[in-house]
Amino acid sequence: MKPFIVIAEDEAAVSELLRYNLEAEGYEAAIAHDGEEAMLLINERVPDLILLDWMLPKVSGIEICRRVRARQTTANLPIIMLTARTEETDRIRGLQTGADDYVSKPFSNNELMARVQAVLRRIRPALVEDIITVGDIMIDRATHSISRAGTDIHLGPTEFRLLEFLAQHPDRVYSREQLLDGVWGSDVYVELRTVDVHIGRLRRALMINGRDNPIRTVRQAGYSLRKN
Amino acid sequence: MKPFIVIAEDEAAVSELLRYNLEAEGYEAAIAHDGEEAMLLINERVPDLILLDWMLPKVSGIEICRRVRARQTTANLPIIMLTARTEETDRIRGLQTGADDYVSKPFSNNELMARVQAVLRRIRPALVEDIITVGDIMIDRATHSISRAGTDIHLGPTEFRLLEFLAQHPDRVYSREQLLDGVWGSDVYVELRTVDVHIGRLRRALMINGRDNPIRTVRQAGYSLRKN
DNA sequence: TGCAAGTGTCACATATCTGTCAAACACACA
């Protein structure tokens, strides 16, 4: 399951950008525009991480931090404080109040993502799902192994990532463009047709000892991994 | 010592099969047929893992999960929920309540075992035992000695630590970066490729009198020590 | 001081994977 992150940030531009980036990295994110909303969100569903603006309307960030820490169920919930202030004293105060980390605005997306990952790793080592199963296909990311109906299957790096990607949303059809973006990365340029070739290779690997083809071709649209 | 697993599952056919399979994999398992029994078992001896049916007579699975989490001694006890339901909401609810993973019935034995291992792997990071065995390789930390299938093997300090590190989570793939961090320390700077060289040396040492290569290379990902 | 053992780097040898193409093949539609 995707880690769930609450963004408590008043400024719409910042919070939307954050959400966009977090979701692109595979997190689920919800936005609260003030302190009250944030507490509601947190009560409703305990997040895996809070990105918390220091200055927040209604209930201040620092107060939220206190309340979160005071409660049993959320006492260890990781918090990253966002703040415009850069002075050492504020940093110390933030950390004293119980924030796990601290990023001052303006921050680079890279930096923030790195911190988010670091904090999640530290607090709860393996939030990313280690094992995904789709039908009789099993993907174990920790051991980097794939099996189908119990038989181990060897895949090259690209096919591995491709399967991993398709498996995140079984039955969902991905266009070649989306696959290139998600598997190869948006910065490299390769022919669209290359996707077909890799799909073919993946198919051949998965159709081991006479099993059926688990990848569906949707003409004019793309490919999807069958759920059943 | 064998990891001890409590199976809280009403249906006799399922629970017996589970016990059989778990014991075949080298775990010790006890069965509870309802929620009360489960709590008794857990109180009597804290297990390493609970396989918990969502629907359980007397005290429900979800309630057990809560109680286990509420108590200090068992707060971090890994729980895998078993359930017939497959809906996303249930899954979320299960994970929210504090289950570490989730398997929906009917499940394949392979999948369940993989998940059991994954959960144990991540929750019990480094069991500080003096002697670790992985396959036919034995590491004695007390005497700092290694043997394979009974034959003593001499390793340099770095190769020793490398093997020790890999052996903590057999089959798990470590990237070169992780290995540098864990074996060399995050403060020293050495070339990434140095890892390869040491892996090579370790391999040569371990492949004594014609034994097979116990270290798997995963292209673009890293290395792992084979369990079998 | 000399020696033995261990280390990190490099350069080259190998192994493996990739992207592209073109020809073969499927499919929808007239």
Added chain:
DNA sequence: TGTGTGTTTGACAGATATGTGACACTTGCA
């Protein structure tokens, strides 16, 4: 049944990643 379009597939020439021998340098010890 023919036609145009989209997909599959085998072959292949790089491109990349990994394996490994050599070597210079350090360290601990006799």
